[in-house]
Structures are given as C-alpha cells and as structure tokens.
Amino acid sequence: MLLPTCHATIPAARWHQIIEPLTAAAKVELWLYCPVTAEPMISGNKWMKLQYHINLIQQQQYRGFVTFGGAFSNHLAASATAAKLAGVSATAYVRADTIDPDNPTLRYCQQQGMLLLATDRATYRRRQQTDFLAILAKRHPNCLIIPEGGSSTLGAQGIASADLGNTPAGPANILATATASGGTLAGLIMANSQATKMNNQVKDIIGLAVLNDSGLHDKVAQLLPACFAMAAPWRIIATATGHRYAKCPGEHIEFCCQFTARHGIAIEPIYTGRALYKLYQMIAAGEFAPGSRISFFHTGGMQGLAGLLYRKLISFKHYQLLSAAAAD
Ligand SMILES: Cc1ncc(COP(=O)(O)O)c(C=O)c1O
Known part of the structure; x- marks a missing residue:
C-alpha cells in the first residue's frame, strides 16, 4: 500500500458529555467527539x-x-x-x-x-x-x-488519526459512529488495532448503518490491511429499517431538534441524528453493561440541512433551529 510521507494533521476536537435521564438510568457514560475544523464544509470526518x-x-x-x-x-x-x-x-x-x-x-x-x-x-x-x-x-x-x-x-488511515478512544474521563470501551461507505468505521477499527498493541483496546466498535447495504461488512473489511482485519471487535447495526436513506422520518427530525435544544450541539437526521437515535434505543434496551463508557463520533454533515429543506424533507422551522446551532 502506498503511504504518503507527509504527516496527517491530528484533528483538534471538542468533547461533550451527554447526560440524559436515559444514560443515568442505564448507568452508562456517553461522550461526543466533535472535530473542529476551520472550514465548516469539511467538518466531522x-x-x-x-x-x-x-x-x-x-x-x-x-x-x-x-x-x-x-x-x-x-x-x-x-x-x-x-x-x-x-x-x-x-x-x-x-x-x-x-x-x-x-x-x-x-x-x-x-x-x-x-x-x-x-x-x-x-x-x-x-x-x-x-x-x-x-x-x-x-x-x-x-x-x-x-x-x-x-x-x-487512505481515507480510513486519516480517520485512524482521530483520538476517539480517549475521552476526558478516561478510555472508552465502546466506540460508535454512523456508517455509510465504510471508511469511517474502518478507520476506527485501524486505530483500535493500534491501541491493542498498547493494551488500550476498546471492547466494541459499532457502525450504525444509515443505508441498507448488505455488502457493507465486506466493504469495511476490504479497506483494512490484513494486519488489522482480525484484531478489533466490530459490528454493524442497522438503523431504522423500513425508512430509506435520506428520507427523514418525523421521529428522527424531532429527536435532532430536541437533542440540539437540550445540549447545544447540532445534529442532522441523515447521519449523526439517525445513528444517535438508534444508539439511544440500544442504551434504553440495556444493551450496554452498567459502567460502559461510549464514545460517539460526531461526523458533521450539517451542510446537508439546506438540501433537506430544498427537498421539503424538513420544515423551515426545523432548518432554522438546527442550522443556527450548527453555526455557533
Ligand atoms: C455526516 C456523515 N456522517 C457519517 C458518514 C459515514 O461515513 P462513511 O461513508 O465513511 O461510512 C458520512 C458519509 O461520508 C457523512 O457525510
């Protein structure tokens, strides 16, 4: 594999702990990893x-x-x-x-x-x-x-530079991200395999699939050099099945608006909102052991809001609320 000699820039990022009645009841910690970029159009992952x-x-x-x-x-x-x-x-x-x-x-x-x-x-x-x-x-x-x-x-290697596993409260044991074409998930697996060598391995890497793509698992595996493919425990979980990609069910839009209003962090309903909605369902269903520390990758995507408004998939009121918070 051809590796560029230039070093990748380690992204600056903000961490936010998301405290909800849900997380308290399940006794889990939920952290959002939000990369900071000077260019809003090249945000997130x-x-x-x-x-x-x-x-x-x-x-x-x-x-x-x-x-x-x-x-x-x-x-x-x-x-x-x-x-x-x-x-x-x-x-x-x-x-x-x-x-x-x-x-x-x-x-x-x-x-x-x-x-x-x-x-x-x-x-x-x-x-x-x-x-x-x-x-x-x-x-x-x-x-x-x-x-x-x-x-x-190469894209996955860039993602592997994200320090998603080390929250301000200590190492996460679960990493989660929205996944579509697979590069982001592959990057988290690579980073985690490197962490394995330092005895700092997370136990569960979850790709929350926003597309119905039965070939996604193979796509992710193919992005991993052989040395990484076996090392890390990872899985793909389907988000709301029955809703096509880029169609926004009302409950996802409501979820994004309420989350944004409560935490002051804008999310959108195609990737991060859809994935977090599913993650909340998993937390509520008791799928994570008490004491788990989950690190969720905020992968950006806020430019997509204008397209959702253009296609009348979200109302102007929702657009305003989400895009105003995104601009903060
Ligand atoms: C905002 C956002 N989040 C998550 C993803 C999923 O990442 P990937 O395609 O690497 O699986 C994408 C797609 O690139 C995206 O635009």
Whole structure:
C-alpha cells in the first residue's frame, strides 16, 4: 500500500458529555467527539478522510482528482472545498439525471470550481468496478480517483488519526459512529488495532448503518490491511429499517431538534441524528453493561440541512433551529 510521507494533521476536537435521564438510568457514560475544523464544509470526518488523498495528489503532482457522490453529498461539498484550498482540479460523477442548478450542494460545489458530471444510476453502480475505473483513468489523465465518500484505505488511515478512544474521563470501551461507505468505521477499527498493541483496546466498535447495504461488512473489511482485519471487535447495526436513506422520518427530525435544544450541539437526521437515535434505543434496551463508557463520533454533515429543506424533507422551522446551532 502506498503511504504518503507527509504527516496527517491530528484533528483538534471538542468533547461533550451527554447526560440524559436515559444514560443515568442505564448507568452508562456517553461522550461526543466533535472535530473542529476551520472550514465548516469539511467538518466531522471529512478532512480526516481527505487529508491523505490531498497529500498524495500534491506529492505525486497529480493534476487533481475524480470522485463520486449523490446529489446532496457531504463528501462532494467537502472535496470541492478541499480541492479549491489545495489548488487542484476536482471532477465529480454525480448520481443524478441532470445537474440541478438550484440544488444547494451542487451549486456550492460548482462555485468551488468542481466539474460535475450527471451520471445515470446504472453507470453510477459501476463506480467500484475495475474496468470502469480503467476507463475513467484514461478519460481523466494524471488524476487520482477517490472512491465515494473518500472511503479508501487512505481515507480510513486519516480517520485512524482521530483520538476517539480517549475521552476526558478516561478510555472508552465502546466506540460508535454512523456508517455509510465504510471508511469511517474502518478507520476506527485501524486505530483500535493500534491501541491493542498498547493494551488500550476498546471492547466494541459499532457502525450504525444509515443505508441498507448488505455488502457493507465486506466493504469495511476490504479497506483494512490484513494486519488489522482480525484484531478489533466490530459490528454493524442497522438503523431504522423500513425508512430509506435520506428520507427523514418525523421521529428522527424531532429527536435532532430536541437533542440540539437540550445540549447545544447540532445534529442532522441523515447521519449523526439517525445513528444517535438508534444508539439511544440500544442504551434504553440495556444493551450496554452498567459502567460502559461510549464514545460517539460526531461526523458533521450539517451542510446537508439546506438540501433537506430544498427537498421539503424538513420544515423551515426545523432548518432554522438546527442550522443556527450548527453555526455557533
Ligand atoms: C455526516 C456523515 N456522517 C457519517 C458518514 C459515514 O461515513 P462513511 O461513508 O465513511 O461510512 C458520512 C458519509 O461520508 C457523512 O457525510
């Protein structure tokens, strides 16, 4: 595996202990790990997943990169920002029939200089196939291909720089994160495997899957170099089944608004809100032993709120409440 020689930046982060009647009743501690980035569009897990890719582009003097995402993708917004800051070109294959000029995410990406190519679903499904990637390599010479979500082994290595296991109260024994393309979960597994060597291993790493993707377990495993694959205890838990990804059930939106109002930390209903909602259900069901210390990764994603409002999936009132807290 090609490792960049530049060091990844260890992200600055804030910790928040979340105290609720629920956590008190279950006798568990819940901590939120919130990375702090100067650029709100590269918040949460985004810079961690992109940093090694950008380093590699600069070291190998690539012209830029090609990547993939849905029409409201946080990854596209983040990678467009990163490309502009790094002064490299960015092209994105967007899962959409047309590039809607009023879509707030796509408009933002174009403003950063990203070239957007509308891609039908059948073609988009080929985004990981070797023959398709070979065609893209020819079509975009001297460009790095960054997988959807930034979820490559390099992306996972960037996530492994997050010190999620060490809360201000001491080591966590459970790590949890929203998971979609798998890079974030793979990074936590890598970091935990490294911690194993220092006898500081967490007991349970939980990926709360926001997509119904039966291949996710294999995707995560494939991102792990062989030395990591066996070391860490990890599992994937489905969040609300029966609700499609990016459709916001009312209870998730309410949960996000109430959580944000109570704790002053904004969450959104596609990733962090959906995952935390499930984690709360697991705590309530007594799935964690008393004394457990859970560390939850706040992976950002607040740019997606504008797209939810645009598609009328959240009300203006909810949008205002959540985005105002996000801007604090
Ligand atoms: C806000 C947010 N949280 C969590 C995730 C899931 O991360 P991953 O795709 O690495 O599984 C994503 C997708 O990148 C995201 O945008």
